[in-house]
Amino acid sequence: MAHLFFGYFAGMITITSILVVALxxxxxxxxxxxxxxxxxAGLFITLHAEFLAAVQVIVYxxxxxxxxxxxxxxxxxxxxDRYHSQWRVVAFVCVPLSIEFLVLLSGTMGAANRQPASLPVEPHTADNTxxxxRTLFSTYLFPFEVASLILLVAMIGAIFLAKRDIGENEAKDVTRVPGAQ
Amino acid sequence: MTVPVSYYIILSAIVFLTGVVGVLIRRNIIAILLSVELMLNATNINFVAFSDHLQDLGGQVFVFFALTVAAAEVAVGLAIIIALHRSRSTINIEEFNLLKW
Known part of the structure:
Protein backbone atom coordinates (compact mmCIF):
# COMPACT_ATOMS: atom_id res chain seq x y z
CA MET A 1 0.00 0.00 0.00
CA ALA A 2 2.80 2.40 0.89
CA HIS A 3 4.54 1.43 -2.33
CA LEU A 4 1.39 2.16 -4.28
CA PHE A 5 1.07 5.65 -2.82
CA PHE A 6 4.76 6.32 -3.32
CA GLY A 7 4.56 5.17 -6.93
CA TYR A 8 1.62 7.44 -7.66
CA PHE A 9 3.15 10.50 -6.01
CA ALA A 10 6.61 9.90 -7.46
CA GLY A 11 5.23 9.40 -10.96
CA MET A 12 3.15 12.55 -10.81
CA ILE A 13 6.03 14.57 -9.35
CA THR A 14 8.38 13.39 -12.08
CA ILE A 15 5.91 14.03 -14.91
CA THR A 16 4.89 17.48 -13.70
CA SER A 17 8.46 18.57 -12.97
CA ILE A 18 9.45 17.60 -16.51
CA LEU A 19 6.42 19.51 -17.79
CA VAL A 20 7.53 22.61 -15.85
CA VAL A 21 10.72 22.66 -17.87
CA ALA A 22 9.25 21.48 -21.17
CA LEU A 23 6.18 23.67 -21.54
CA ALA A 41 2.54 17.59 0.05
CA GLY A 42 0.95 14.17 -0.35
CA LEU A 43 4.37 12.57 -0.21
CA PHE A 44 5.05 14.48 3.03
CA ILE A 45 1.87 13.04 4.52
CA THR A 46 3.01 9.51 3.73
CA LEU A 47 6.29 10.39 5.47
CA HIS A 48 4.47 11.43 8.69
CA ALA A 49 5.17 15.14 8.22
CA GLU A 50 1.63 16.49 8.32
CA PHE A 51 2.57 19.99 9.45
CA LEU A 52 4.99 20.38 6.56
CA ALA A 53 2.37 19.13 4.12
CA ALA A 54 0.00 21.85 5.29
CA VAL A 55 2.75 24.46 5.14
CA GLN A 56 3.70 23.27 1.66
CA VAL A 57 0.17 23.76 0.40
CA ILE A 58 -0.35 27.08 2.15
CA VAL A 59 3.00 28.73 1.47
CA TYR A 60 4.10 27.23 -1.82
CA ASP A 81 10.07 31.86 -25.51
CA ARG A 82 12.39 29.33 -27.02
CA TYR A 83 15.12 27.23 -25.57
CA HIS A 84 18.72 28.18 -25.30
CA SER A 85 21.06 26.72 -27.86
CA GLN A 86 23.61 25.93 -25.15
CA TRP A 87 23.48 22.18 -25.36
CA ARG A 88 27.21 21.90 -24.72
CA VAL A 89 26.88 23.56 -21.31
CA VAL A 90 23.89 21.37 -20.49
CA ALA A 91 25.81 18.24 -21.45
CA PHE A 92 28.84 19.42 -19.50
CA VAL A 93 26.80 19.80 -16.32
CA CYS A 94 24.32 16.98 -16.71
CA VAL A 95 26.59 14.12 -17.77
CA PRO A 96 28.62 14.22 -14.51
CA LEU A 97 25.42 14.64 -12.51
CA SER A 98 23.86 11.64 -14.26
CA ILE A 99 26.96 9.54 -13.64
CA GLU A 100 26.88 10.54 -9.99
CA PHE A 101 23.21 9.65 -9.91
CA LEU A 102 23.92 6.19 -11.29
CA VAL A 103 26.72 5.65 -8.78
CA LEU A 104 24.38 6.75 -6.02
CA LEU A 105 21.73 4.38 -7.33
CA SER A 106 24.03 1.37 -7.39
CA GLY A 107 25.49 2.26 -3.99
CA THR A 108 22.32 2.95 -2.05
CA MET A 109 20.58 -0.19 -3.23
CA GLY A 110 23.00 -2.27 -1.16
CA ALA A 111 23.11 0.19 1.72
CA ALA A 112 19.36 0.39 2.13
CA ASN A 113 19.02 -3.37 2.27
CA ARG A 114 21.82 -3.59 4.81
CA GLN A 115 20.47 -1.05 7.28
CA PRO A 116 16.81 -1.43 8.17
CA ALA A 117 16.49 1.27 10.84
CA SER A 118 18.82 -0.14 13.44
CA LEU A 119 18.40 3.02 15.50
CA PRO A 120 16.27 2.98 18.62
CA VAL A 121 13.00 3.99 17.06
CA GLU A 122 10.95 6.05 19.43
CA PRO A 123 7.20 5.74 19.02
CA HIS A 124 5.71 8.26 16.69
CA THR A 125 4.57 11.34 18.45
CA ALA A 126 0.90 11.76 17.84
CA ASP A 127 1.15 15.51 17.34
CA ASN A 128 3.60 16.36 14.61
CA THR A 129 3.05 20.09 14.96
CA ARG A 134 9.27 22.07 20.50
CA THR A 135 12.29 21.38 18.31
CA LEU A 136 12.09 24.70 16.51
CA PHE A 137 11.87 26.81 19.64
CA SER A 138 14.45 24.94 21.69
CA THR A 139 17.23 23.54 19.53
CA TYR A 140 16.84 25.73 16.48
CA LEU A 141 15.87 29.01 18.13
CA PHE A 142 18.75 31.05 16.74
CA PRO A 143 18.30 29.86 13.11
CA PHE A 144 14.61 30.67 13.50
CA GLU A 145 15.44 34.27 14.40
CA VAL A 146 17.88 34.45 11.48
CA ALA A 147 15.09 33.22 9.18
CA SER A 148 12.87 36.03 10.37
CA LEU A 149 15.69 38.47 9.62
CA ILE A 150 15.98 36.99 6.10
CA LEU A 151 12.28 37.56 5.55
CA LEU A 152 12.53 41.16 6.75
CA VAL A 153 15.48 41.86 4.45
CA ALA A 154 13.69 40.23 1.50
CA MET A 155 10.56 42.27 2.16
CA ILE A 156 12.44 45.57 2.29
CA GLY A 157 14.52 44.63 -0.75
CA ALA A 158 11.49 43.61 -2.80
CA ILE A 159 9.67 46.85 -2.02
CA PHE A 160 12.75 48.89 -2.82
CA LEU A 161 13.46 47.07 -6.09
CA ALA A 162 9.94 47.03 -7.45
CA LYS A 163 9.11 50.62 -6.58
CA ARG A 164 9.50 53.15 -9.33
CA ASP A 165 12.50 55.44 -8.76
CA ILE A 166 11.95 56.63 -5.25
CA GLY A 167 13.93 59.87 -5.26
CA GLU A 168 12.40 61.16 -8.47
CA ASN A 169 8.85 60.50 -7.33
CA GLU A 170 9.32 62.40 -4.11
CA ALA A 171 10.89 65.30 -5.96
CA LYS A 172 7.98 65.27 -8.39
CA ASP A 173 5.47 65.26 -5.56
CA VAL A 174 7.19 68.22 -3.93
CA THR A 175 7.10 70.20 -7.14
CA ARG A 176 3.55 69.18 -7.92
CA VAL A 177 2.04 70.26 -4.61
CA PRO A 178 2.77 74.00 -4.97
CA GLY A 179 1.66 73.83 -8.62
CA ALA A 180 -1.70 72.37 -7.59
CA GLN A 181 -2.25 75.14 -5.17
CA MET B 1 6.12 -2.39 4.61
CA THR B 2 7.81 0.95 4.27
CA VAL B 3 9.32 2.42 1.15
CA PRO B 4 13.15 2.29 1.30
CA VAL B 5 14.88 5.63 1.55
CA SER B 6 16.83 5.05 -1.64
CA TYR B 7 13.62 5.45 -3.66
CA TYR B 8 13.22 8.93 -2.23
CA ILE B 9 16.83 9.75 -3.06
CA ILE B 10 16.24 8.64 -6.65
CA LEU B 11 13.07 10.71 -6.92
CA SER B 12 14.72 13.83 -5.56
CA ALA B 13 17.74 13.30 -7.82
CA ILE B 14 15.44 13.15 -10.83
CA VAL B 15 13.61 16.32 -9.79
CA PHE B 16 16.88 18.10 -9.05
CA LEU B 17 18.31 17.15 -12.45
CA THR B 18 15.16 18.42 -14.12
CA GLY B 19 15.59 21.72 -12.29
CA VAL B 20 19.24 22.01 -13.34
CA VAL B 21 18.35 21.35 -16.97
CA GLY B 22 15.55 23.90 -16.76
CA VAL B 23 17.87 26.58 -15.37
CA LEU B 24 20.34 25.90 -18.14
CA ILE B 25 18.11 25.63 -21.19
CA ARG B 26 15.24 28.04 -20.60
CA ARG B 27 15.42 31.65 -21.74
CA ASN B 28 12.50 33.11 -19.83
CA ILE B 29 13.60 34.36 -16.40
CA ILE B 30 10.30 33.32 -14.82
CA ALA B 31 10.80 29.77 -16.08
CA ILE B 32 14.32 29.82 -14.63
CA LEU B 33 12.95 30.82 -11.22
CA LEU B 34 10.36 28.05 -11.47
CA SER B 35 13.20 25.59 -12.10
CA VAL B 36 14.98 26.88 -8.98
CA GLU B 37 11.78 26.07 -7.08
CA LEU B 38 11.99 22.53 -8.48
CA MET B 39 15.50 22.16 -7.08
CA LEU B 40 14.44 23.46 -3.67
CA ASN B 41 11.57 20.98 -3.60
CA ALA B 42 13.94 18.14 -4.46
CA THR B 43 16.04 18.99 -1.41
CA ASN B 44 12.88 19.21 0.69
CA ILE B 45 11.85 15.69 -0.34
CA ASN B 46 15.28 14.44 0.66
CA PHE B 47 15.16 16.21 4.03
CA VAL B 48 11.76 14.81 4.93
CA ALA B 49 12.63 11.31 3.75
CA PHE B 50 15.72 11.21 5.92
CA SER B 51 13.85 12.79 8.81
CA ASP B 52 11.41 9.88 8.65
CA HIS B 53 14.15 7.33 8.13
CA LEU B 54 16.30 8.47 11.06
CA GLN B 55 13.35 9.44 13.29
CA ASP B 56 14.81 12.91 13.79
CA LEU B 57 12.78 16.08 13.52
CA GLY B 58 15.74 18.23 12.50
CA GLY B 59 15.14 17.45 8.86
CA GLN B 60 11.60 18.82 8.99
CA VAL B 61 12.84 21.97 10.73
CA PHE B 62 15.35 22.46 7.93
CA VAL B 63 12.58 22.12 5.37
CA PHE B 64 10.95 24.99 7.23
CA PHE B 65 14.08 27.11 6.79
CA ALA B 66 14.37 26.13 3.11
CA LEU B 67 10.78 27.32 2.69
CA THR B 68 11.69 30.66 4.24
CA VAL B 69 14.64 31.08 1.91
CA ALA B 70 12.47 30.09 -1.06
CA ALA B 71 9.90 32.73 -0.17
CA ALA B 72 12.59 35.39 0.18
CA GLU B 73 14.18 34.34 -3.10
CA VAL B 74 10.88 34.52 -4.93
CA ALA B 75 10.07 37.97 -3.58
CA VAL B 76 13.46 39.46 -4.45
CA GLY B 77 13.70 37.62 -7.79
CA LEU B 78 10.30 38.75 -8.98
CA ALA B 79 11.05 42.32 -7.89
CA ILE B 80 14.26 42.20 -9.95
CA ILE B 81 12.28 40.85 -12.91
CA ILE B 82 9.80 43.71 -12.65
CA ALA B 83 12.61 46.26 -12.44
CA LEU B 84 14.34 44.69 -15.46
CA HIS B 85 11.15 44.60 -17.46
CA ARG B 86 10.60 48.26 -16.67
CA SER B 87 14.00 49.29 -17.96
CA ARG B 88 14.39 46.94 -20.94
CA SER B 89 10.78 45.84 -21.63
CA THR B 90 11.78 42.21 -22.10
CA ILE B 91 12.55 39.29 -19.84
CA ASN B 92 14.47 37.21 -22.34
CA ILE B 93 17.71 36.31 -20.63
CA GLU B 94 19.84 36.77 -23.71
CA GLU B 95 19.05 40.47 -23.84
CA PHE B 96 20.80 41.11 -20.55
CA ASN B 97 24.55 41.22 -20.97
CA LEU B 98 25.37 44.20 -18.80
CA LEU B 99 27.46 42.16 -16.35
CA LYS B 100 29.17 40.09 -19.01
CA TRP B 101 32.87 40.69 -19.53
Missing part, protein backbone atom coordinates in the same frame (compact mmCIF):
# COMPACT_ATOMS: atom_id res chain seq x y z
CA UNK A 24 6.72 26.91 -23.40
CA UNK A 25 4.03 29.04 -21.83
CA UNK A 26 5.07 30.24 -18.34
CA UNK A 27 1.47 30.09 -17.12
CA UNK A 28 1.25 26.38 -17.96
CA UNK A 29 4.64 25.84 -16.32
CA UNK A 30 3.43 27.53 -13.14
CA UNK A 31 0.22 25.48 -13.13
CA UNK A 32 2.07 22.19 -13.50
CA UNK A 33 4.35 23.35 -10.70
CA UNK A 34 1.19 23.81 -8.64
CA UNK A 35 0.21 20.17 -9.28
CA UNK A 36 3.73 19.13 -8.32
CA UNK A 37 3.49 21.03 -5.02
CA UNK A 38 0.27 19.25 -4.13
CA UNK A 39 1.82 15.87 -4.82
CA UNK A 40 4.92 16.74 -2.79
CA UNK A 61 0.80 26.67 -3.58
CA UNK A 62 -1.00 29.53 -1.91
CA UNK A 63 1.55 32.32 -1.76
CA UNK A 64 4.53 31.67 -3.99
CA UNK A 65 2.61 30.33 -6.99
CA UNK A 66 0.12 33.19 -6.80
CA UNK A 67 3.06 35.61 -6.82
CA UNK A 68 4.48 33.90 -9.90
CA UNK A 69 1.18 33.96 -11.73
CA UNK A 70 0.70 37.58 -10.77
CA UNK A 71 4.04 38.56 -12.28
CA UNK A 72 3.42 36.47 -15.40
CA UNK A 73 0.08 38.20 -15.93
CA UNK A 74 1.60 41.59 -15.13
CA UNK A 75 4.42 41.32 -17.62
CA UNK A 76 2.32 39.67 -20.34
CA UNK A 77 5.13 37.74 -21.95
CA UNK A 78 4.12 34.39 -23.31
CA UNK A 79 5.59 34.75 -26.74
CA UNK A 80 9.17 34.52 -28.00
CA UNK A 130 3.74 20.02 18.67
CA UNK A 131 6.97 18.11 18.17
CA UNK A 132 8.17 20.46 15.42
CA UNK A 133 7.34 23.47 17.55
Missing amino acids: RNPVYSALSLLIMFFHV AGAILVLYLFVVMLLNVNRD LAIG
Whole structure:
Protein backbone atom coordinates (compact mmCIF):
# COMPACT_ATOMS: atom_id res chain seq x y z
CA MET A 1 0.00 0.00 0.00
CA ALA A 2 2.80 2.40 0.89
CA HIS A 3 4.54 1.43 -2.33
CA LEU A 4 1.39 2.16 -4.28
CA PHE A 5 1.07 5.65 -2.82
CA PHE A 6 4.76 6.32 -3.32
CA GLY A 7 4.56 5.17 -6.93
CA TYR A 8 1.62 7.44 -7.66
CA PHE A 9 3.15 10.50 -6.01
CA ALA A 10 6.61 9.90 -7.46
CA GLY A 11 5.23 9.40 -10.96
CA MET A 12 3.15 12.55 -10.81
CA ILE A 13 6.03 14.57 -9.35
CA THR A 14 8.38 13.39 -12.08
CA ILE A 15 5.91 14.03 -14.91
CA THR A 16 4.89 17.48 -13.70
CA SER A 17 8.46 18.57 -12.97
CA ILE A 18 9.45 17.60 -16.51
CA LEU A 19 6.42 19.51 -17.79
CA VAL A 20 7.53 22.61 -15.85
CA VAL A 21 10.72 22.66 -17.87
CA ALA A 22 9.25 21.48 -21.17
CA LEU A 23 6.18 23.67 -21.54
CA ARG A 24 6.72 26.91 -23.40
CA ASN A 25 4.03 29.04 -21.83
CA PRO A 26 5.07 30.24 -18.34
CA VAL A 27 1.47 30.09 -17.12
CA TYR A 28 1.25 26.38 -17.96
CA SER A 29 4.64 25.84 -16.32
CA ALA A 30 3.43 27.53 -13.14
CA LEU A 31 0.22 25.48 -13.13
CA SER A 32 2.07 22.19 -13.50
CA LEU A 33 4.35 23.35 -10.70
CA LEU A 34 1.19 23.81 -8.64
CA ILE A 35 0.21 20.17 -9.28
CA MET A 36 3.73 19.13 -8.32
CA PHE A 37 3.49 21.03 -5.02
CA PHE A 38 0.27 19.25 -4.13
CA HIS A 39 1.82 15.87 -4.82
CA VAL A 40 4.92 16.74 -2.79
CA ALA A 41 2.54 17.59 0.05
CA GLY A 42 0.95 14.17 -0.35
CA LEU A 43 4.37 12.57 -0.21
CA PHE A 44 5.05 14.48 3.03
CA ILE A 45 1.87 13.04 4.52
CA THR A 46 3.01 9.51 3.73
CA LEU A 47 6.29 10.39 5.47
CA HIS A 48 4.47 11.43 8.69
CA ALA A 49 5.17 15.14 8.22
CA GLU A 50 1.63 16.49 8.32
CA PHE A 51 2.57 19.99 9.45
CA LEU A 52 4.99 20.38 6.56
CA ALA A 53 2.37 19.13 4.12
CA ALA A 54 0.00 21.85 5.29
CA VAL A 55 2.75 24.46 5.14
CA GLN A 56 3.70 23.27 1.66
CA VAL A 57 0.17 23.76 0.40
CA ILE A 58 -0.35 27.08 2.15
CA VAL A 59 3.00 28.73 1.47
CA TYR A 60 4.10 27.23 -1.82
CA ALA A 61 0.80 26.67 -3.58
CA GLY A 62 -1.00 29.53 -1.91
CA ALA A 63 1.55 32.32 -1.76
CA ILE A 64 4.53 31.67 -3.99
CA LEU A 65 2.61 30.33 -6.99
CA VAL A 66 0.12 33.19 -6.80
CA LEU A 67 3.06 35.61 -6.82
CA TYR A 68 4.48 33.90 -9.90
CA LEU A 69 1.18 33.96 -11.73
CA PHE A 70 0.70 37.58 -10.77
CA VAL A 71 4.04 38.56 -12.28
CA VAL A 72 3.42 36.47 -15.40
CA MET A 73 0.08 38.20 -15.93
CA LEU A 74 1.60 41.59 -15.13
CA LEU A 75 4.42 41.32 -17.62
CA ASN A 76 2.32 39.67 -20.34
CA VAL A 77 5.13 37.74 -21.95
CA ASN A 78 4.12 34.39 -23.31
CA ARG A 79 5.59 34.75 -26.74
CA ASP A 80 9.17 34.52 -28.00
CA ASP A 81 10.07 31.86 -25.51
CA ARG A 82 12.39 29.33 -27.02
CA TYR A 83 15.12 27.23 -25.57
CA HIS A 84 18.72 28.18 -25.30
CA SER A 85 21.06 26.72 -27.86
CA GLN A 86 23.61 25.93 -25.15
CA TRP A 87 23.48 22.18 -25.36
CA ARG A 88 27.21 21.90 -24.72
CA VAL A 89 26.88 23.56 -21.31
CA VAL A 90 23.89 21.37 -20.49
CA ALA A 91 25.81 18.24 -21.45
CA PHE A 92 28.84 19.42 -19.50
CA VAL A 93 26.80 19.80 -16.32
CA CYS A 94 24.32 16.98 -16.71
CA VAL A 95 26.59 14.12 -17.77
CA PRO A 96 28.62 14.22 -14.51
CA LEU A 97 25.42 14.64 -12.51
CA SER A 98 23.86 11.64 -14.26
CA ILE A 99 26.96 9.54 -13.64
CA GLU A 100 26.88 10.54 -9.99
CA PHE A 101 23.21 9.65 -9.91
CA LEU A 102 23.92 6.19 -11.29
CA VAL A 103 26.72 5.65 -8.78
CA LEU A 104 24.38 6.75 -6.02
CA LEU A 105 21.73 4.38 -7.33
CA SER A 106 24.03 1.37 -7.39
CA GLY A 107 25.49 2.26 -3.99
CA THR A 108 22.32 2.95 -2.05
CA MET A 109 20.58 -0.19 -3.23
CA GLY A 110 23.00 -2.27 -1.16
CA ALA A 111 23.11 0.19 1.72
CA ALA A 112 19.36 0.39 2.13
CA ASN A 113 19.02 -3.37 2.27
CA ARG A 114 21.82 -3.59 4.81
CA GLN A 115 20.47 -1.05 7.28
CA PRO A 116 16.81 -1.43 8.17
CA ALA A 117 16.49 1.27 10.84
CA SER A 118 18.82 -0.14 13.44
CA LEU A 119 18.40 3.02 15.50
CA PRO A 120 16.27 2.98 18.62
CA VAL A 121 13.00 3.99 17.06
CA GLU A 122 10.95 6.05 19.43
CA PRO A 123 7.20 5.74 19.02
CA HIS A 124 5.71 8.26 16.69
CA THR A 125 4.57 11.34 18.45
CA ALA A 126 0.90 11.76 17.84
CA ASP A 127 1.15 15.51 17.34
CA ASN A 128 3.60 16.36 14.61
CA THR A 129 3.05 20.09 14.96
CA LEU A 130 3.74 20.02 18.67
CA ALA A 131 6.97 18.11 18.17
CA ILE A 132 8.17 20.46 15.42
CA GLY A 133 7.34 23.47 17.55
CA ARG A 134 9.27 22.07 20.50
CA THR A 135 12.29 21.38 18.31
CA LEU A 136 12.09 24.70 16.51
CA PHE A 137 11.87 26.81 19.64
CA SER A 138 14.45 24.94 21.69
CA THR A 139 17.23 23.54 19.53
CA TYR A 140 16.84 25.73 16.48
CA LEU A 141 15.87 29.01 18.13
CA PHE A 142 18.75 31.05 16.74
CA PRO A 143 18.30 29.86 13.11
CA PHE A 144 14.61 30.67 13.50
CA GLU A 145 15.44 34.27 14.40
CA VAL A 146 17.88 34.45 11.48
CA ALA A 147 15.09 33.22 9.18
CA SER A 148 12.87 36.03 10.37
CA LEU A 149 15.69 38.47 9.62
CA ILE A 150 15.98 36.99 6.10
CA LEU A 151 12.28 37.56 5.55
CA LEU A 152 12.53 41.16 6.75
CA VAL A 153 15.48 41.86 4.45
CA ALA A 154 13.69 40.23 1.50
CA MET A 155 10.56 42.27 2.16
CA ILE A 156 12.44 45.57 2.29
CA GLY A 157 14.52 44.63 -0.75
CA ALA A 158 11.49 43.61 -2.80
CA ILE A 159 9.67 46.85 -2.02
CA PHE A 160 12.75 48.89 -2.82
CA LEU A 161 13.46 47.07 -6.09
CA ALA A 162 9.94 47.03 -7.45
CA LYS A 163 9.11 50.62 -6.58
CA ARG A 164 9.50 53.15 -9.33
CA ASP A 165 12.50 55.44 -8.76
CA ILE A 166 11.95 56.63 -5.25
CA GLY A 167 13.93 59.87 -5.26
CA GLU A 168 12.40 61.16 -8.47
CA ASN A 169 8.85 60.50 -7.33
CA GLU A 170 9.32 62.40 -4.11
CA ALA A 171 10.89 65.30 -5.96
CA LYS A 172 7.98 65.27 -8.39
CA ASP A 173 5.47 65.26 -5.56
CA VAL A 174 7.19 68.22 -3.93
CA THR A 175 7.10 70.20 -7.14
CA ARG A 176 3.55 69.18 -7.92
CA VAL A 177 2.04 70.26 -4.61
CA PRO A 178 2.77 74.00 -4.97
CA GLY A 179 1.66 73.83 -8.62
CA ALA A 180 -1.70 72.37 -7.59
CA GLN A 181 -2.25 75.14 -5.17
CA MET B 1 6.12 -2.39 4.61
CA THR B 2 7.81 0.95 4.27
CA VAL B 3 9.32 2.42 1.15
CA PRO B 4 13.15 2.29 1.30
CA VAL B 5 14.88 5.63 1.55
CA SER B 6 16.83 5.05 -1.64
CA TYR B 7 13.62 5.45 -3.66
CA TYR B 8 13.22 8.93 -2.23
CA ILE B 9 16.83 9.75 -3.06
CA ILE B 10 16.24 8.64 -6.65
CA LEU B 11 13.07 10.71 -6.92
CA SER B 12 14.72 13.83 -5.56
CA ALA B 13 17.74 13.30 -7.82
CA ILE B 14 15.44 13.15 -10.83
CA VAL B 15 13.61 16.32 -9.79
CA PHE B 16 16.88 18.10 -9.05
CA LEU B 17 18.31 17.15 -12.45
CA THR B 18 15.16 18.42 -14.12
CA GLY B 19 15.59 21.72 -12.29
CA VAL B 20 19.24 22.01 -13.34
CA VAL B 21 18.35 21.35 -16.97
CA GLY B 22 15.55 23.90 -16.76
CA VAL B 23 17.87 26.58 -15.37
CA LEU B 24 20.34 25.90 -18.14
CA ILE B 25 18.11 25.63 -21.19
CA ARG B 26 15.24 28.04 -20.60
CA ARG B 27 15.42 31.65 -21.74
CA ASN B 28 12.50 33.11 -19.83
CA ILE B 29 13.60 34.36 -16.40
CA ILE B 30 10.30 33.32 -14.82
CA ALA B 31 10.80 29.77 -16.08
CA ILE B 32 14.32 29.82 -14.63
CA LEU B 33 12.95 30.82 -11.22
CA LEU B 34 10.36 28.05 -11.47
CA SER B 35 13.20 25.59 -12.10
CA VAL B 36 14.98 26.88 -8.98
CA GLU B 37 11.78 26.07 -7.08
CA LEU B 38 11.99 22.53 -8.48
CA MET B 39 15.50 22.16 -7.08
CA LEU B 40 14.44 23.46 -3.67
CA ASN B 41 11.57 20.98 -3.60
CA ALA B 42 13.94 18.14 -4.46
CA THR B 43 16.04 18.99 -1.41
CA ASN B 44 12.88 19.21 0.69
CA ILE B 45 11.85 15.69 -0.34
CA ASN B 46 15.28 14.44 0.66
CA PHE B 47 15.16 16.21 4.03
CA VAL B 48 11.76 14.81 4.93
CA ALA B 49 12.63 11.31 3.75
CA PHE B 50 15.72 11.21 5.92
CA SER B 51 13.85 12.79 8.81
CA ASP B 52 11.41 9.88 8.65
CA HIS B 53 14.15 7.33 8.13
CA LEU B 54 16.30 8.47 11.06
CA GLN B 55 13.35 9.44 13.29
CA ASP B 56 14.81 12.91 13.79
CA LEU B 57 12.78 16.08 13.52
CA GLY B 58 15.74 18.23 12.50
CA GLY B 59 15.14 17.45 8.86
CA GLN B 60 11.60 18.82 8.99
CA VAL B 61 12.84 21.97 10.73
CA PHE B 62 15.35 22.46 7.93
CA VAL B 63 12.58 22.12 5.37
CA PHE B 64 10.95 24.99 7.23
CA PHE B 65 14.08 27.11 6.79
CA ALA B 66 14.37 26.13 3.11
CA LEU B 67 10.78 27.32 2.69
CA THR B 68 11.69 30.66 4.24
CA VAL B 69 14.64 31.08 1.91
CA ALA B 70 12.47 30.09 -1.06
CA ALA B 71 9.90 32.73 -0.17
CA ALA B 72 12.59 35.39 0.18
CA GLU B 73 14.18 34.34 -3.10
CA VAL B 74 10.88 34.52 -4.93
CA ALA B 75 10.07 37.97 -3.58
CA VAL B 76 13.46 39.46 -4.45
CA GLY B 77 13.70 37.62 -7.79
CA LEU B 78 10.30 38.75 -8.98
CA ALA B 79 11.05 42.32 -7.89
CA ILE B 80 14.26 42.20 -9.95
CA ILE B 81 12.28 40.85 -12.91
CA ILE B 82 9.80 43.71 -12.65
CA ALA B 83 12.61 46.26 -12.44
CA LEU B 84 14.34 44.69 -15.46
CA HIS B 85 11.15 44.60 -17.46
CA ARG B 86 10.60 48.26 -16.67
CA SER B 87 14.00 49.29 -17.96
CA ARG B 88 14.39 46.94 -20.94
CA SER B 89 10.78 45.84 -21.63
CA THR B 90 11.78 42.21 -22.10
CA ILE B 91 12.55 39.29 -19.84
CA ASN B 92 14.47 37.21 -22.34
CA ILE B 93 17.71 36.31 -20.63
CA GLU B 94 19.84 36.77 -23.71
CA GLU B 95 19.05 40.47 -23.84
CA PHE B 96 20.80 41.11 -20.55
CA ASN B 97 24.55 41.22 -20.97
CA LEU B 98 25.37 44.20 -18.80
CA LEU B 99 27.46 42.16 -16.35
CA LYS B 100 29.17 40.09 -19.01
CA TRP B 101 32.87 40.69 -19.53
